[in-house]
Amino acid sequence: xxxxxxxxxxxxxxxxHVGEFGSLFEELVHLWPSYLGYAISxxxxxxxxxxxxxxxxxxxxSDHILLFVNVLFLMCVAFIPFxxxxxxxxxxxEAHRTTAVAVYSGTLAxxxxxxxxxxxxxxxxYRLVDRxxxxxxxxxxxxxxxxxxxxxxxxxxxxxxxxxxxxxxxVVLALIFVLPEPEGSRNIRRxxxxx
Amino acid sequence: xxxxxxxxxxxxxxxxHVGEFGSLFEELVHLWPSYLGYAISxxxxxxxxxxxxxxxxxxxxSDHILLFVNVLFLMCVAFIPFxxxxxxxxxxxEAHRTTAVAVYSGTLAxxxxxxxxxxxxxxxxYRLVDRxxxxxxxxxxxxxxxxxxxxxxxxxxxxxxxxxxxxxxxVVLALIFVLPEPEGSRNIRRxxxxx
Amino acid sequence: xxxxxxxxxxxxxxxxHVGEFGSLFEELVHLWPSYLGYAISxxxxxxxxxxxxxxxxxxxxSDHILLFVNVLFLMCVAFIPFxxxxxxxxxxxEAHRTTAVAVYSGTLAxxxxxxxxxxxxxxxxYRLVDRxxxxxxxxxxxxxxxxxxxxxxxxxxxxxxxxxxxxxxxVVLALIFVLPEPEGSRNIRRxxxxx
Amino acid sequence: xxxxxxxxxxxxxxxxHVGEFGSLFEELVHLWPSYLGYAISxxxxxxxxxxxxxxxxxxxxSDHILLFVNVLFLMCVAFIPFxxxxxxxxxxxEAHRTTAVAVYSGTLAxxxxxxxxxxxxxxxxYRLVDRxxxxxxxxxxxxxxxxxxxxxxxxxxxxxxxxxxxxxxxVVLALIFVLPEPEGSRNIRRxxxxx
Numbered sequence: 001x002x003x004x005x006x007x008x009x010x011x012x013x014x015x016x017h018v019g020e021f022g023s024l025f026e027e028l029v030h031l032w033p034s035y036l037g038y039a040i041s042x043x044x045x046x047x048x049x050x051x052x053x054x055x056x057x058x059x060x061x062s063d064h065i066l067l068f069v070n071v072l073f074l075m076c077v078a079f080i081p082f083x084x085x086x087x088x089x090x091x092x093x094e095a096h097r098t099t100a101v102a103v104y105s106g107t108l109a110x111x112x113x114x115x116x117x118x119x120x121x122x123x124x125x126y127r128l129v130d131r132x133x134x135x136x137x138x139x140x141x142x143x144x145x146x147x148x149x150x151x152x153x154x155x156x157x158x159x160x161x162x163x164x165x166x167x168x169x170x171v172v173l174a175l176i177f178v179l180p181e182p183e184g185s186r187n188i189r190r191x192x193x194x195x
Numbered sequence: 196x197x198x199x200x201x202x203x204x205x206x207x208x209x210x211x212h213v214g215e216f217g218s219l220f221e222e223l224v225h226l227w228p229s230y231l232g233y234a235i236s237x238x239x240x241x242x243x244x245x246x247x248x249x250x251x252x253x254x255x256x257s258d259h260i261l262l263f264v265n266v267l268f269l270m271c272v273a274f275i276p277f278x279x280x281x282x283x284x285x286x287x288x289e290a291h292r293t294t295a296v297a298v299y300s301g302t303l304a305x306x307x308x309x310x311x312x313x314x315x316x317x318x319x320x321y322r323l324v325d326r327x328x329x330x331x332x333x334x335x336x337x338x339x340x341x342x343x344x345x346x347x348x349x350x351x352x353x354x355x356x357x358x359x360x361x362x363x364x365x366v367v368l369a370l371i372f373v374l375p376e377p378e379g380s381r382n383i384r385r386x387x388x389x390x
Numbered sequence: 391x392x393x394x395x396x397x398x399x400x401x402x403x404x405x406x407h408v409g410e411f412g413s414l415f416e417e418l419v420h421l422w423p424s425y426l427g428y429a430i431s432x433x434x435x436x437x438x439x440x441x442x443x444x445x446x447x448x449x450x451x452s453d454h455i456l457l458f459v460n461v462l463f464l465m466c467v468a469f470i471p472f473x474x475x476x477x478x479x480x481x482x483x484e485a486h487r488t489t490a491v492a493v494y495s496g497t498l499a500x501x502x503x504x505x506x507x508x509x510x511x512x513x514x515x516y517r518l519v520d521r522x523x524x525x526x527x528x529x530x531x532x533x534x535x536x537x538x539x540x541x542x543x544x545x546x547x548x549x550x551x552x553x554x555x556x557x558x559x560x561v562v563l564a565l566i567f568v569l570p571e572p573e574g575s576r577n578i579r580r581x582x583x584x585x
Numbered sequence: 586x587x588x589x590x591x592x593x594x595x596x597x598x599x600x601x602h603v604g605e606f607g608s609l610f611e612e613l614v615h616l617w618p619s620y621l622g623y624a625i626s627x628x629x630x631x632x633x634x635x636x637x638x639x640x641x642x643x644x645x646x647s648d649h650i651l652l653f654v655n656v657l658f659l660m661c662v663a664f665i666p667f668x669x670x671x672x673x674x675x676x677x678x679e680a681h682r683t684t685a686v687a688v689y690s691g692t693l694a695x696x697x698x699x700x701x702x703x704x705x706x707x708x709x710x711y712r713l714v715d716r717x718x719x720x721x722x723x724x725x726x727x728x729x730x731x732x733x734x735x736x737x738x739x740x741x742x743x744x745x746x747x748x749x750x751x752x753x754x755x756v757v758l759a760l761i762f763v764l765p766e767p768e769g770s771r772n773i774r775r776x777x778x779x780x
Contacts, residue, residue, distance in 0.1 A: 008203075096213065
């Protein structure tokens with residue numbers, strides 16, 4: 001589903017129409033918000049995908065609450081192409097820029113909230129996580145996701161002050177989440193491969 | 196295929212176009228039927244997906260009748276984005292609301308009928324289900340799907356009396372099908388994991 | 391890829407626009423060629439998918455010719471949504487019906503030709519098929535695909551005489567290919583499951 | 586993700602609209618750049634897919650740099666439907682042909698650069714490749730990708746001189762990459778199957 005949402009992003013960029021005397025090159029340059037939106041959302045969905053995949057390797061059981069929150073989370077991820085298109089359409093338009101960036105960062109914030117709830121529910125008291133997992137790893141992951149969510153909420157608030165700063169924060173967040181995870185997480189995996 | 200149909204739902208929501216003096220925020224609020232349609236169909240396809248997946252774990256054999264009914268069932272599932280878009284377009288329009296909701300609930304009713312036929316064919320006389328499956332579990336599942344189908348047909352009929360009540364019933368049904376399944380079903384799975 | 395092509399078919403059906411005094415129901419009925427096109431192409435891609443899947447279970451080796459013909463075959467399958475949309479648009483239009491049906495049946499004929507070439511290349515002299523496969527099964531499959539291809543070519547020719555007859559033949563072909571395969575094919579599979 | 590990008594290509598071809606007295610056949614013939622764009626991009630994505638799949642079978646470890654370059658590479662692949670649509674729209678239009686072909690070949694060149702960086706990083710000093718892999722195979726692969734990338738860059742430069750020559754080179758490149766790989770690569774695989 002992540003693969004589909006990430007690939008659908010390109011459909012939202014329409015081919016520009018230009019007459020004989022216009023410049024296709026200028027029209028394509030003019031479309032830069034679409035490329036920017038595509039790149040940011042691709043990066044965001046990509047990192048969300050990797051985090052979802054890695055955390056579900058730690059979650060060894062499942063129950064209906066987990067499944068339900070997961071459905072709400074996936075509903076947010078699959079929704080991302082819409083605010084991305086909105087962002088691309090209105091980022092150049094001073095009158096509507098704030099609204100577009102707020103909707104975009106707001107969607108990411110809600111997505112982050114559901115992901116963090118998913119993790120807090122699964123990891124709290126080792127509810128759905130194997131007892132053998134190092135508690136310091138769980139704490140590190142919890143810290144990572146709670147902090148990340150707060151930053152996405154900050155990006156939403158920033159949208160009303162400075163849309164550019166809000167987008168910059170979102171890009172920085174995506175790049176941080178691409179960085180190596182805390183040590184413990186990799187040890188776990190090495191062990192699971194070695195065992 | 197479920198993953199693709201569920202992700203395609205977002206494509207049907209177009210970015211609103213608003214002039215310099217319009218309010219993008221109001222236009223986005225005005226699009227609420229699109230978000231509602233997206234959320235309901237996402238929930239419906241999600242629960243149908245889970246039920247299809249879980250029931251096919253009980254079905255251990257396959258024949259051409261099963262495959263053919265399954266194709267018709269999948270044809271209905273992949274069709275859902277169309278009545279969803281119809282619902283979103285006309286739910287605010289008093290003159291066409293009844294038709295849109297009837298087509299939407301009717302599509303879900305037909306989908307439910309094919310799913311129930313699939314199950315009745317496979318489970319009847321243990322035709323394609325393993326002998327080791329508890330008969331009371333089969334009966335519980337049959338009851339669940341026959342009742343569910345009757346409710347979807349009721350939602351279709353309700354559409355002509357009160358479109359809002361019809362949609363409310365559909366949401367309630369989706370939420371009920373997210374709830375835990377009858378006990379036996381989980382026992383089976385625990386055993387299959389333990390064995 | 392089959393799953394994606396089959397699910398994309400629904401995107402080609404646009405929601406009808408109707409004013410306050412029009413009838414949405416009539417507009418939806420008027421769209422019947424779209425539903426017909428959707429159903430036929432869904433059935434066709436579905437049966438092609440099953441045949442491709444089943445034959446590749448017999449093919450135990452691979453080489454670059456097989457891969458290349460397979461790419462051309464998949465290129466045809468992924469193309470099917472386009473002639474389907476064409477068919478839906480022009481089937482009611484007497485002036486253009488013949489062209490639309492000819493393009494549609496022609497696409498299916500070319501697809502069938504590539505599939506049959508794939509099979510003839512792989513099965514000829516047991517080139518890429520395991521020696522343990524019953525020769526009478528290979529012959530039955532070859533007969534099935536050569537005959538099927540001839541029928542699709544016939545459907546293409548029929549389009550110029552009677553578009554309706556051409557479409558009817560295509561539906562009949564899809565239904566025939568859903569029917570049980572020759573005995574040997576199922577024996578093979580039972581053995582491979584039993585062994 | 587490759588499967589989705591390759592199947593989405595068909596969505597970019599719109600059904601032509603023609604009045605009662607126009608010729609649908611002529612309109613369809615007139616769409617030849619769309620078919621050409623579809624076929625070339627299908628071939629290109631198909632061969633990129635196969636190469637990506639085969640090289641990742643040699644890469645036995647992973648790190649964050651590899652993952653990050655891979656995300657950038659996939660971002661380029663998922664972008665290809667856009668310049669393909671651009672190419673189809675403007676290839677007949679003398680005023681804009683050069684721009685369209687330059688954007689198309691430029692996208693492929695950037696995609697090739699990221700793929701080659703991916704390979705050079707993984708294969709250099711056996712960083713992420715198993716020690717048991719024959720060094721001459723690694724060298725052959727490196728030669729293949731560096732040369733291929735230079736050819737794609739040449740196609741980009743050629744676009745400004747002769748768009749037709751640029752496209753011809755791209756088609757030739759796709760066909761070359763479909764051809765058998767150097768001997769060693771197949772030995773490796775035979776061994777991995779035999780072991």
